[in-house]
Amino acid sequence: MLKYRIWAVFLLIATIALVYFLYSSQRENARFPFKFGLDLVGGTELIYRADVSQISGGDIADSMQTLRDVIERRINVFGVSEPLIQVERAGLVSGNPDHRLIVELPGVSDIERAVAMIGQTPQLEFKLERAGVRDLSEEELKKLTLDELFVSTGLTGRFLKRSSLQFDPSTAQPIVALEFNDEGKELFSQITRENIGRTLAIFLDDELKQAPVIQSEIDNGQAIITGYDAATAKEVVRQLNFGALPVPIELASTQTVGATLGEVALDAAVKAGIWGFIILSLFMVLWYRLPGVVAVIALILYVFLSLSIFKLIPVTLTAAGLAGFILSIGMAVDANILIFERMKEELRGMPARGTGGFAHSGGKEELRGGKNLIDAMREGFRRAWLSIRDSNIASIITAVILFWLGTASVKGFALTLGIGVLVSMFTAITASRTYLYAVSFVQESKLTEFLFSSGVKSYKLKADS
Amino acid sequence: MGIIRNRKIFFTLSAILVIGSLVAPFFFGFHLGTDFTGGSILEVRYLSERPQLEATQALLSPLGLGNFSLRPSGESNFVLRAREISPEEKSAILSVLSSGGQTQISEERFNSIGPVVGESLKRKSYIAIAVVIFCIVLFITFAFRKVSKPVSSWKYGLATIVALFHDVIVPTGIYIVAGKFFGWEIDLLFVTALLAILGYSVHDTIVVFDRVREHLRRNQEEGRVEEFEKTVGESLIQTMSRSINTSLTLVIVLVALYILGVGATQSFAFVLLVGVIAGTYSSIFLASPLLVTLEKLQKKE
Numbered sequence: 035m036l037k038y039r040i041w042a043v044f045l046l047i048a049t050i051a052l053v054y055f056l057y058s059s060q061r062e063n064a065r066f067p068f069k070f071g072l073d074l075v076g077g078t079e080l081i082y083r084a085d086v087s088q089i090s091g092g093d094i095a096d097s098m099q100t101l102r103d104v105i106e107r108r109i110n111v112f113g114v115s116e117p118l119i120q121v122e123r124a125g126l127v128s129g130n131p132d133h134r135l136i137v138e139l140p141g142v143s144d145i146e147r148a149v150a151m152i153g154q155t156p157q158l159e160f161k162l163e164r165a166g167v168r169d170l171s172e173e174e175l176k177k178l179t180l181d182e183l184f185v186s187t188g189l190t191g192r193f194l195k196r197s198s199l200q201f202d203p204s205t206a207q208p209i210v211a212l213e214f215n216d217e218g219k220e221l222f223s224q225i226t227r228e229n230i231g232r233t234l235a236i237f238l239d240d241e242l243k244q245a246p247v248i249q250s251e252i253d254n255g256q257a258i259i260t261g262y263d264a265a266t267a268k269e270v271v272r273q274l275n276f277g278a279l280p281v282p283i284e285l286a287s288t289q290t291v292g293a294t295l296g297e298v299a300l301d302a303a304v305k306a307g308i309w310g311f312i313i314l315s316l317f318m319v320l321w322y323r324l325p326g327v328v329a330v331i332a333l334i335l336y337v338f339l340s341l342s343i344f345k346l347i348p349v350t351l352t353a354a355g356l357a358g359f360i361l362s363i364g365m366a367v368d369a370n371i372l373i374f375e376r377m378k379e380e381l382r383g384m385p386a387r388g389t390g391g392f393a394h395s396g397g398k399e400e401l402r403g404g405k406n407l408i409d410a411m412r413e414g415f416r417r418a419w420l421s422i423r424d425s426n427i428a429s430i431i432t433a434v435i436l437f438w439l440g441t442a443s444v445k446g447f448a449l450t451l452g453i454g455v456l457v458s459m460f461t462a463i464t465a466s467r468t469y470l471y472a473v474s475f476v477q478e479s480k481l482t483e484f485l486f487s488s489g490v491k492s493y494k495l496k497a498d499s
Numbered sequence: 500m501g502i503i504r505n506r507k508i509f510f511t512l513s514a515i516l517v518i519g520s521l522v523a524p525f526f527f528g529f530h531l532g533t534d535f536t537g538g539s540i541l542e543v544r545y546l547s548e549r550p551q552l553e554a555t556q557a558l559l560s561p562l563g564l565g566n567f568s569l570r571p572s573g574e575s576n577f578v579l580r581a582r583e584i585s586p587e588e589k590s591a592i593l594s595v596l597s598s599g600g601q602t603q604i605s606e607e608r609f610n611s612i613g614p615v616v617g618e619s620l621k622r623k624s625y626i627a628i629a630v631v632i633f634c635i636v637l638f639i640t641f642a643f644r645k646v647s648k649p650v651s652s653w654k655y656g657l658a659t660i661v662a663l664f665h666d667v668i669v670p671t672g673i674y675i676v677a678g679k680f681f682g683w684e685i686d687l688l689f690v691t692a693l694l695a696i697l698g699y700s701v702h703d704t705i706v707v708f709d710r711v712r713e714h715l716r717r718n719q720e721e722g723r724v725e726e727f728e729k730t731v732g733e734s735l736i737q738t739m740s741r742s743i744n745t746s747l748t749l750v751i752v753l754v755a756l757y758i759l760g761v762g763a764t765q766s767f768a769f770v771l772l773v774g775v776i777a778g779t780y781s782s783i784f785l786a787s788p789l790l791v792t793l794e795k796l797q798k799k800e
Contacts, residue, residue, distance in 0.1 A: 066703070081616060154574040280695055287616045288586070290609040298761050306759040306768075308753035317751065321744065355693045357767060360756065361695050364749035364775075365702065368741075371748070372706065375741040421709035424642050425702040431634050432698040437602055439627040447691050451698065457766075 042472035045335065045465055052338040059345060066345040071352030071446060074300040076293030078148050082283040084133040098123075098133055101281045105137065105152055113320035114139050118350075131480070135283060145288050148207075160189040163245075180242060184235050185227050193218025199271045202260070208267035211261040240403040243270070248474065299472040303356045310360070311337070314367065322374050324485035325470060329370035331468035336366050340450075340457050349453070355446035358433075362454020365429060369422045369462035377414030381407070407474060415467050428456045429467025503732045513665055520672020521619030527679045532686030533580070535621045536599055537614030541579040541589065542572065543596055546603040549575050558595050562588070570682075576607065583611050624690045628667075628697070635701050643708065646715045649727050654793045659704045662778075662786035666700035667693055670773040674766075683766045693768050694716050696774030699749075703742065704782040710734035712791065727794045734786050746779035 059066040072079055084101060086094050087337040096117060098121045108118045139347040142148050161184035170178075195215045202209055214222050225234065226248050244259045246368040262270060281458050315333070340359065344351060431454030502509070533540050550570065556569050559579070567581035577596065584592070589609065600657045629669040636656035643652035671693070674683065683689075718725055753775065756768035 051647045081605050083613075083615070135546070145609065146590055147588050181784070196536040283583075287583075287612040288609065289611070290606065292542075292544075292605060293606040294605065295607045296541075299764055302760045302764055306752070306756040306764075310755035311756065311760065313751045314748050317748065325730075341735070353764060354688060356773070357691065357695060360752055360769070361699065361749070363752060364699075367748045368706075369704070371741050371744045375738075379737065409544060417713070420713070424709055425705040428635055428638060428643075428701040428705055429698050431638055432631050432694070432701070435634060436694055438626055439630060441623055441687065443687055444627065444691055444694065446622075448693065451695070 038468050038471035041468045046331075047470060049331075049335045049338060052335075052342050056345070066348065068341075068345060069348045069350045070296075070300065071350050071355065071443075072140060072289070072350065073291050073353050073443075074137055074296045074303075075140055075292045076143065076296040077138065078142045078145055079289040080137045080139075080145075080148060080285060081154065081287040081415050082135040082137070083286040084135055085282045085284065086133050087216040094133065095123075097281050098135070101135060101283070105135065108152060109137070109139070114142055116140055133281075134286070141293070143290050143292060145290055149285065149288075152185055159186060159237045160187050160222075160225070161235045161237055162187050162229055163235070180237075180254070182235075185232075187221075189214075189218065189221050189225060193221060197271045199264075199268050200258075207260060208262055208264045210262065210267050210270050212257040212259070214255040216255075219253070219330070222255060222257065223251060223253040226253075262484055283297075298435050299353055303353065305358065307356075311363075314363075316369075318367070320369075320450040324473065325370075325374045325377070328466050328473065329367065329374070329462075331469055332370065332461045333363070333366060335465055336458055337363070339461065340401075343453055343457065344450070347453075349449055350446060351450070352443055352446040354443040355450045358447040358451035359454055362451050362458060365426070366458030366462045367457055369418070369426075369458060370466055372422055373418040373463070373466070376418040377410050380410035380413040380417075411467075411470060411474065411489060415463065419463070422459070426459060500725070502784060503728055503733060503788050503791055505782075506784075506791065509784040509788060510520035510708070510792075513781070513795070516672070517665055518671050520668045520675075523672040523675045526768045527675050528667065528673065530678065530684045533610055533612050535617045535685065535689040537583055537612050539579075539581050539589075539609070539611035539665070541581075541592065541609045542577075543577050543604045544607050545575045545577075546605060549577065550598070551600065552577075555596065558688050562591055562595065564592070572606065582607040583613055583635075585611075602741060612716045617769035621689065624687075627694065631694070631697055632660060632663065637664075639701075639705070639708075642705075643712060646712050648719075650790060650794045652796060655708050655790070658786045658789040658793065659701055661789055662704050662781040663697060663700045665785055666696055666778045669777045670696060670770050673773050674699075674770050677769065678766070681766065686763075688763055688767050689770060692770035692774065695771060696778060699775060700778040703745070703778050704786045706741065707734060707738050707782050707787050708790075710738050711787070731787050731791050735783060739783065742779055742783055746775050749775045 058064065060068075084098060086097065089187070102119050102121050106117070106119045109119070117140070118136075120136045120138075122134040122136060124133045137148075137152060139148055164183060164185050167183055193214050195218070196212045197213070198211050200209045200211045201207065230248050230250060232248055233245050234248050236243045242402075244261070246259075259270065311333075316328045317331075318329050320326070322329065343349070349355065430452060433448045433455065435454065436448035440448055512553055552569065552571060555577070559567065559569065561740045564581040566583065567579060570578050570580075579592065579596075586759060590720070593604070593606065594600065596602075614692070636653070636659070639656035639659055640653040646652060674685075674689065678684065711731055713731045714725075717723075738792045750772065753768050753772045757765055760768050
């Protein structure tokens with residue numbers, strides 16, 4: 035039994051360590067805060083439908099990833115804390131008829147502004163110098179606005195296929211390379227053909243970026259901008275890619291939860307969790323006595339261990355996720371109840387069956403009905419294991435399928451349920467067995483009989499055999 | 500064993516509950532939430548006094564929201580349900596509700612879901628439920644493969660599924676009836692609750708079946724011949740206190756959630772509560788007696 039006592043002490047220390055971890059990681063700016071879903075902290079969720087009909091099958095995944103990155107950069111500019119941007123693929127498995135982009139913005143309740151900030155497209159435009167500008171003197175030029183100097187050509191970022199950073203092979207100077215799509219290529223070729231010798235300026239967000247002079251017709255749909263240092267060139271490439279979303283998107287659904295509503299829901303869930311736990315513990319202790327106390331201690335370990343795992347992974351906790359967690363508490367207790375009920379049966383023996391109890395097959399004990407305490411415990415754990423295993427496998431199957439097929443909120447539920455069931459297998463069986471063996475030093479007496487009985491009855495214990 | 504002997508009574512009771520639940524939508528309506536139908540829901544809270552309902556409805560009418568409904572909720576809230584609306588339209592609505600910014604309101608929640616999204620959510624829910632049920636039958640058939648006498652192992656799966664349908668249909672029916680009075684809708688959270696019940700129902704039934712399996716194995720090892728009816732009956736008695744205590748612990752937590760919860764949490768806890776009670780009932784009074792019936796049918800063949 036010494037072995038079990040050492041382990042029991044170790045588990046208690048581990049429990050305290052978990053409490054310390056949970057407590058210390060709740061401070062501001064700690065490394066592992068809880069992640070709460072929008073329904074609990076408030077915020078906005080936007081679901082966009084992506085139109086991938088113009089993209090060939092193999093490029094879809096890439097384009098969606100680029101889309102995600104572009105949107106993420108746009109959002110980051112606005113300083114939303116911890117935005118979550120996800121791509122949801124179409125297909126039978128996900129159950130979506132189309133590709134989606136899901137944007138979660140915690141703390142943002144102004145949808146119109148959120149939509150605007152995502153939809154905002156930095157504008158790339160190619161403009162030609164106006165006729166006659168060349169003859170003006172420098173003073174006169176300074177007086178004119180950019181609009182008076184240049185005229186739009188209709189060639190914009192809409193026609194940009196992509197922009198990339200390159201280096202001149204001979205001078206090693208950074209180059210911003212632009213590549214137009216087919217339509218853009220034609221337009222670019224036409225503009226350059228008809229305006230050789232004139233300045234074709236490149237504007238980004240109405241700001242003049244470059245004003246090269248057209249040397250010859252360009253018919254391959256490619257243009258370059260030079261004269262930047264590497265860092266700026268990179269920035270320009272990034273900005274240009276901003277201008278062109280690789281995939282057209284359309285707002286399919288929006289959802290906002292006010293901060294107060296979320297707070298109230300979270301508050302209620304936490305309160306309910308605490309009260310539920312207290313009453314549950316009272317029930318377990320009053321009904322199962324000493325084993326009940328053990329179960330409650332194991333359950334405390336269960337709660338802290340699960341919460342720590344939620345922090346470490348991290349699991350985004352939503353209302354549905356908390357429900358999964360609460361349900362898994364029920365299943366953790368169930369494992370203990372199964373074991374204790376079985377233990378009780380082993381202690382009592384099986385009077386209902388003529389040939390004796392459910393003891394080991396063969397041997398004298400079988401005819402004897404009840405067992406001594408240690409044997410009853412061992413049998414209780416051993417025999418309850420099968421039903422705990424099978425019922426928990428069924429729960430895990432459910433959790434896995436739901437995680438695989440479910441929508442975001444169902445996924446949260448599945449994840450907490452699944453983690454909960456796995457953790458409970460450890461705490462309700464391994465941990466509670468360790469504790470129970472550790473306290474079973476008590477001499478078998480009236481007191482022990484009382485401590486290990488349940489409900490309103492006491493059972494006679496057999497003497498050690 | 501009383502429960503087994505009187506199984507027809509319990510079967511009838513379950514059948515009445517299931518049929519009642521199946522016809523409930525025809526009397527009380529099947530109110531799908533915006534999650535599934537598409538459309539929008541906007542809830543606002545008035546920091547000062549809430550304006551008159553009729554007057555506000557009249558003010559909203561010219562916005563062209565189609566067939567909208569505005570309902571008071573709680574002390575100081577209005578809930579607006581309408582077709583899918585754009586962010587611009589929403590701003591217009593908020594401006595009307597706040598009398599052009601004169602009354603202070605706070606936006607509690609807003610959902611606007613396109614019909615396509617709703618449709619795909621609905622399909623996803625169906626697929627998830629169907630796949631879960633299928634995999635569980637497979638698993639149970641596998642877990643009980645060694646005890647194919649006197650009933651084939653897949654029949655344990657069948658009995659589990661019957662109990663499972665019972666446990667999903669009855670809470671749905673009761674939710675629909677209760678929803679009529681509390682204004683609850685069939686939304687995504689409700690489906691999540693059903694999925695949880697699904698998991699619990701199977702969990703609970705397996706525990707009883709496991710005991711039957713143990714008895715059968717033991718009888719086989721010891722060459723004892725026993726009526727299947729008696730085996731199931733004893734398994735039921737032996738697992739009874741566990742079944743009741745386990746569901747009691749869940750009921751404790753869920754009642755706490757129901758009492759302390761607000762809005763969506765409350766309806767969620769309600770469904771789970773009904774589901775846990777139905778699940779416990781069905782594993783004792785439906786699934787196990789059904790095994791006996793299946794065995795008797797098998798004998799007749």
